[in-house]
Amino acid sequence: MRKLAAAALAAAVALTTAAAWDPEEPPSSVSVKVKPGVSKGTGKLIPRAGADRLVAPLGVDPACPAKIEIGMRSDAKKAAYATMNVEIDAPLTASRSMLTSYLPPGYELGAKLLVAVPPGAKAGTYGLRLRTPAQTLQVPVEVVPLDRLDNGGNLALHRPVTASSQHTNANYPPCSVADGDRSSNGWAGGNGWNDATARAWPDTVAIALGGPKQVSRVDLYTLHTERYPASRYGVRDWDVQAQVSGQWQTVAQVRGNTAGNVRSDFAPVTADAVRIVALASNGANDYTRIIEVEVR
Numbered sequence: 474m475r476k477l478a479a480a481a482l483a484a485a486v487a488l489t490t491a492a493a494w495d496p497e498e499p500p501s502s503v504s505v506k507v508k509p510g511v512s513k514g515t516g517k518l519i520p521r522a523g524a525d526r527l528v529a530p531l532g533v534d535p536a537c538p539a540k541i542e543i544g545m546r547s548d549a550k551k552a553a554y555a556t557m558n559v560e561i562d563a564p565l566t567a568s569r570s571m572l573t574s575y576l577p578p579g580y581e582l583g584a585k586l587l588v589a590v591p592p593g594a595k596a597g598t599y600g601l602r603l604r605t606p607a608q609t610l611q612v613p614v615e616v617v618p619l620d621r622l623d624n625g626g627n628l629a630l631h632r633p634v635t636a637s638s639q640h641t642n643a644n645y646p647p648c649s650v651a652d653g654d655r656s657s658n659g660w661a662g663g664n665g666w667n668d669a670t671a672r673a674w675p676d677t678v679a680i681a682l683g684g685p686k687q688v689s690r691v692d693l694y695t696l697h698t699e700r701y702p703a704s705r706y707g708v709r710d711w712d713v714q715a716q717v718s719g720q721w722q723t724v725a726q727v728r729g730n731t732a733g734n735v736r737s738d739f740a741p742v743t744a745d746a747v748r749i750v751a752l753a754s755n756g757a758n759d760y761t762r763i764i765e766v767e768v769r
């Protein structure tokens with residue numbers, strides 16, 4: 474009886490898995506993380522943020538909102554349900570208004586908070602408050618026009634992106650290749666682009682630079698983690714093209730890549746846009762998976 478039930482459960486699980494996700498495909502990320510630690514025993518619940526401020530550019534694709542890690546740490550003596558409220562000044566909106574969980578002493582809970590800036594918002598500093606009964610942590614949100622954004626020399630940062638296709642199985646928006654997040658962690662959670670045409674090439678992703686800019690270097694980050702190495706899941710062959718006076722020209726070529734990050738240097742050109750023409754990937758379903766493209 475027990476054996477039968479177990480077999481039925483296994484079959485049901487197998488069915489669910491097959492329906493929900495191809496086993497060759499990397500799964501979606503888990504949005505809330507729990508980290509164990511030692512409680513200071515003060516009885517307090519302490520709000521945490523991954524940065525002391527958040528820069529949220531105006532006019533970016535709503536599919537790629539500004540992101541910040543938020544969380545709380547329990548310095549209680551006993552495990553308890555813990556709640557932190559998330560408040561943000563209008564007209565900005567946050568992806569959650571509350572973080573709540575059963576939390577053992579010393580444990581820290583972390584989650585990604587997405588902050589959206591509506592098109593009509595004014596530039597300026599807005600308030601984001603992470604509030605527990607013990608403490609309120611203020612994280613200023615700086616809303617800046619794209620042209621005044623400190624891009625750290627990366628001309629592609631938060632610029633408009635268009636792609637040949639977009640996989641709809643999870644969150645793979647083209648704008649994620651220019652969102653400033655190079656990390657492959659949390660793949661399928663909005664930090665990288667996956668095209669929709671398995672085993673069909675080429676796939677293209679283009680970034681408009683907001684006017685003619687001199688460019689001589691492109692850094693491409695493809696999917697690469699311990700579990701999903703670039704040698705199986707990454708892009709293998711691609712051309713780097715620059716749009717010069719309305720014409721696409723190939724400025725660099727990469728072949729046989731198995732690394733997570735490849736830098737291409739080329740003779741300077743004045744380009745309005747840069748695009749990656751993906752020609753092949755390393756196995757696993759042969760999709761194009763790009764985490765970030767930086768242009769200098």
Ligand SMILES: [Ca+2]
Nearest residue numbers: 649654664764
């Ligand atoms: Ca990214």
